[in-house]
Amino acid sequence: MQGSIMMENFFNRLAGLPMTVTGGVFLLASLILMLTGVSVVFDPAWVTVFISGSPILYSALKRLLEERKISSALLISIAMIASICIGELFAAGEVAFIMAIGGLLEDRTVEKAKRGIRKLVNLIPVQARRVIGNEEETVFVNAIETGDLIRVIPGETIAVDGIIVGGDTSIDQSVMTGESLPVDKTRGDPVFSGTINCFGTIDYVATRVGNDSAVQKLVRMVSEAEQNQAPMQRIVDKWASWLVPLALLVAVLTYFVTGDITRAVTVLVVFCPCALVLATPTTIMAAIGQATCNGVLVKSGRALEIMGRVDSIAFDKTGTLTNGQLAVSDVILFSPHVDTTGFLRMAASAEMRSEHPLGKAVVDYARKKEIVLSSxxxxxxxxxxxxxxxxxxxxIMCGNVAHLADFDIMMDGNRLSVMNKFLSEGKAVVLVARGKECIGLIALSDTLRPAAKDMTGALGRMGTDVFLLTGDHIRTARYFARMAGIEKIGAGLLPVQKVDAIREMQRDNRVVCMIGDGVNDAPALKVADIGVAMGSMGSDIAVETADIALMGDDLSKIPYLKKLSNVTVRTIRFNIVLSMAINLVAITLSVMGILNPITGAIVHNAGSVLVVLNAGLLYDRKIVPDKAA
Incomplete structure (x- = not known):
């Protein structure tokens, strides 16, 4: 086993960039010697054959003996050995070197790091407060059992899932649901591991611990989705099972018909799918380069390939379609005895010591209005x-209906109607009372990104269905979906429910792209056929989990990305057809004796260059997603 690992590492080093460049230098030296007619004892092409060819031979034998699979590497190995046998070292080295370059380009589409999973695990605190009788003790989280009573003070993270049995609080559940606002919790309400207790002290009974907790389920879903997504398979390997026998058959027939072993070897050389191997990775690298210049980080060629086939895109709401920041949207007065400035001064002054996001937003709004506040x-x-x-x-009282009711301040029908109108629009409402009268309200809302509506319209013109999947209340979801021009909605969804929604779409034979920004989106980003994260605002976990990241959070890049992916797929297909056509012509010329191993290798190399040049044109191509692709 140790020897096998050492051998694997050795050939991996040979296939790396430094050694491949070294092989290219020696191949160039061999070409110069051949063109100048200089005779040497040792042909430098031998070095190229060893450096670039031995990893290919090792891969071919390993797949043949261990996996019982015929790969494209087997055909290349046969062509190299045949070329060496008739003394055509340059042809052998050229084929090996071109294949090594193709392998390096494809290796640039490496798998994504697993750091996101570690960060998910780090959301869980190491210790928690367990209450036994009237005593409180600090214990390690893995020692907590179902039924234990756990106490959480403001600012602490919930250790395990449970049900509140004492106390009131507001909990930041954005890690789980993506909701932009802390959620008010009281007795009987559930709490989830990894979420943050913002204000009041609560006691809760543990209901799900260890691997059953909400955060651990997120970890498992991300890990399982990572394992279930196979790496991109080389198209030539898909065809190798018939490509290798066909090449051997044509070579053997050529030899028996013509009696010329050189023609047979030439057939093997030109049959090698070097241009075909380069067709996909070079196009993808050009597309990834263009995407990067336009603020889109594409982590793999597989991502572009699949994005080109996407027919359904699901969006998270908070931080994705919206800016993820609360702002005062409406100020409504109920009393004729106060003006707007005086009302905002009272409300903002009262909220000055508040740590609640709603209170802070009210204070910020008043200060932007240059209203002088009082402590x-x-x-x-x-x-x-x-x-x-x-x-x-x-x-001065600022809060919800229940808060005002605690001070015997009742809301009449008109005030309730106004409040409910704003709630139906997905806005948060702060009621403001002076003495025993509710004198007005302040409505706050997340704000839709300016490009959202144009973006969904552009996707629709490209024949792509758009969905909204959010942890927010259905009223909030409907309001923002209507503003963004989205008809298909899933609201009140926990991470596992977002995953279920995506899998349901996939069962309908849809190719699904998920776009999100939070930790709660990580499982959905992995389960979807392709995941796109909002890079600058998104959590590290979402960005690392996703296949693509929008570094500027510009939603207008989504239609651009879809169009670029479509163009990339079309370019790959054209390059494949081009490479196959060149190979077919070269095979015909080889059978006729017009090409020999050297000229065959040159023609074969010219085909590779054409494919690379065509792929390179994609880098500077202007992608305008203004119509159906």
Whole structure:
């Protein structure tokens, strides 16, 4: 076993870039000597054959003996050996070197790192507070059992899944659901491992621990999806089972008909699929280069190939279709005894000590309006409900309906109707009361990215269906979907439910692309046929899990990416047809005796150059997704 590993490492080093370049230098030296007619004892092409050819021979034998598979490497090995046997070292070295270059280009489409999984695991705290009777003890998370009572104070991360039995709080569940706002929680509500307790102290009973917890399920889903996604298979290997016998048959027939062994070897040389091998990786590298220049990071050639076949794109909402930042959208007054400036001054002054995102957004909005605020004389926060403060000798309450009800402040039908209207639009609402009267409300909302609607329209013109999959409430989902021009919606989805939704689409024979930005999107990004992450705002886990990242979070790049992928696939197909046509002509000329191993290798090399040049044109091609591709 140790010897096998050492041998594998040795041939991997030979196939690496430094050694391949070395082989190319020696091949060039052999060509110069051949063209100048200089005779030497040792042909430099032998070095190229060893460096570039031995890994190919090793791969061919390994796949033949261990996997019982005929690969393209077997045909190349036969051509090299045949060329050496008749003294055509340059032809053998040229074939080996071209194949080595093709292998290096394809190796650039390496698998993505697994660092995202480690970061998912790091979301879980090492220790937690377990309550036994009236005593509290610190224990390691892996020691927690189902039924244990766990206490979490503000700022701590939930260790295991459970149900709250005491206390009220607001919990940041963005890691699980992608919701932009902390979710108010009280007795009977579930909590999930990896989420953050923002404000109140709570006690909860552990219901799912260890591998059953929410975050561990995310880890498993990402890992399983990674394993289930096979690497891109070389197209020549798919065809090798008939390509190798066909080449041997043509070579043998040529020898028996003509009696010329040189013609037979030439057939083997030109039959080698070097141009075919280069057709895919060179096109992909050119496309990846163009994408990078346009702010799109494509991690593999497989990603571009599959993106070209995508017919359905599913979007997360928060941080993907939207900016992921709360902003005041509406200020509504219910009392004639206060103006907008005075109302905002009272509300923002009361919220000055609040750590809640809604309160901070209200304060930021007032400051942008250059409203002078006053520090509250007293400040009390009720987790999950709101705040109470003393401003200019008046009691100011900011919060939800339940918070105002605690102070016997009732909402009439008109006020409730206005509030419900904003809630139906997916907005958060802060009610503001002075004394015993609700004097107004402040509505806050995430904001749709400016390019969202044009982007979905462009995708529709390319025949691509668009879906919205979000952890937000259905009302919020419908509001933003309507603004973005999306008709197909899935709302209130946990990560596993997003995965289920994508798998359901795949069962309908759809090729699905998932676009998201959060940790909660990681499993869906991996299960989808292709995953795209919002790079600059997205979590590290989402970016590392995805196949493609939009480094500028510009949604207009999605139609560009789809069009680029379509063009890439078409270019690959053209290059394959071109390479096969060149090979067919070269085989015919070889059978006729017009080509010998050297000229055959040159023609064969010219085909490779044509394929590379055609692929290179893609780099500078202007991709405009303004119509169906």
């Amino acid at each position: 509250p004389d007293r400040f009390t926060m009720v987790p999950g409900k709101g705040i109470r403060a003393r401003i200019d000798e008046a009691d």
